[in-house]
Amino acid sequence: MYGLLWRLLPGPAWLRVVMLVVLAVAAVMVCFEWLFPAVADYMPFNEQTVGEAR
Template structure:
């Protein structure tokens, strides 16, 4: 998969590295801004099974 992406990016190796870094940062931004907040209420991280006794 990464080889396919690398072959389809424009430019030489430096331009490809810069474009791939920008793409990775964009994916991380979208995950933290939209995907993780949407999925957080659906995940059982706050379901604690230990009672205070």
């Protein structure tokens, strides 16, 4: 997959590296802004397994 991205991007090697870094940062931002909050309600680690102290 990385080879495919490398071949699809235009320009010299340094520009491809910059574009790949920007794409990676954008993918991480999309995950943290929209994907993870959307699925957080369905994840089991939001449930408390230890009761309150009395």
